[in-house]
Amino acid sequence: MRRYAFFPGCFIRVRLPHLEALSRRILGELGVKLVDVENFTCCPEAVSLSVDKMSWRVMAARNLSLAEELGLDILTLCNGCLYTLRTVNQELKGDEELRGRVNDALSIIDREFRGLIEVRHFAEILIENLEKLKAHVERPLEGLRIACHTGCHILSPPEIMGFDDPYDPVILDELVEALGAEAVDYDLKTLCCGWTLSTYGSREASERLLASKLNSMRRGGATAIAVICPQCFHQFDVGQASAARRLGVEYRLPVFYYLELLALAMGFSLDEVGYRYHRVRNREVERALEVAG
């Protein structure tokens, strides 16, 4: 594998730093060299900054220009960061007039977008190196039945994101099965986690959505959830705990960021992957992981 400008994203750096620490360690063990870029800022987040697309583009182009200076592609841990940085990168590479306007704004801080790099999500790197990943599995996660939630912003628009089929995503399932776990199918697989609804909408609606999604996962036979996006992780963890309390229903579906599952399969303990920071836990799942170890 190779060197990348490491872009963990605000959510992980501020709210879920245990995932940053684990990602550095696990990706390092797989041979991915992560280079820190001190001046990276928020990507910026696309839903909020959609009120001013030019500012969104210029701030994203600033981050891209920092990686260009190092001659490195960006590797991110977040679907939202991937959406912003890849979309802007592609727009500016393909539209000279727009690139000129963005660079005019960037000139105020003596920076320039040149269109020299690509933006990658860690899941893309892993699926491209699946055999190498399998070689690192020391204790297969047998007995774990996992509902995979790929998330919206790595899937759409497919002509830009190019990761998987937005209507029938299977790549995360492949990654999970490479660890020896079983990826289960469920009918609401492509339904959003509801992050924006919980932020700008009503708590009740967000909980109704979560209840539908979690029930669908349970009907599919899942005992745990896998995600590749920190917002989705937070929604299925903290959101699930809150919805379960308010609705009086226990779903008990612990959620794992994919790199946590990979670490477990590589022989790390639950404590080493940061399971103590999770809100939703399930003793049966913990036992299954202990048996696997």
Next chain:
Amino acid sequence: MRSPHPLRARPIVIGVAEACLRCVVCCAVETHFCHVQFEEGFDERYTYVYHCLSAPDPASNPGIWLCTACHKCEEACPYETSPLRFIEAAKAEAYKRGLAPRLLTGIIAQITSTGYLFPITPSTMRRRAELGLKPLTTEAAEELRQIALKTGLAEPRGEP
């Protein structure tokens, strides 16, 4: 006197509203199910997208802020319209007119003053230190402030 329709200057966007036949594929078909359909008042007869497209003044419709830009509606539309473009245009207009929710203006202020989407709390710093991670710094935000001044993002807006 009532001001002109705020999105009139954007004919392509108005075209989205005119092209919509309320077929409900964008919101109510399970494989492209819109998450906002879980809000009270929406069902397969009255969808979120139609709610946005049919508002007399789209920019003052609080529902526009519920869209997460997942693109599912535009991928599903059999007439190849983009409800997302309409909603984003309405959001931009709302921001200009000072109609954006305080939460959103707060998020923008947070990003341009610290460089991060979320506030950095003592607990964040403590946990990062426990995990052996470098502390977070905010110096880079100065460049975002300069960009915001240049692009007009930092200009004062009307109060909602």
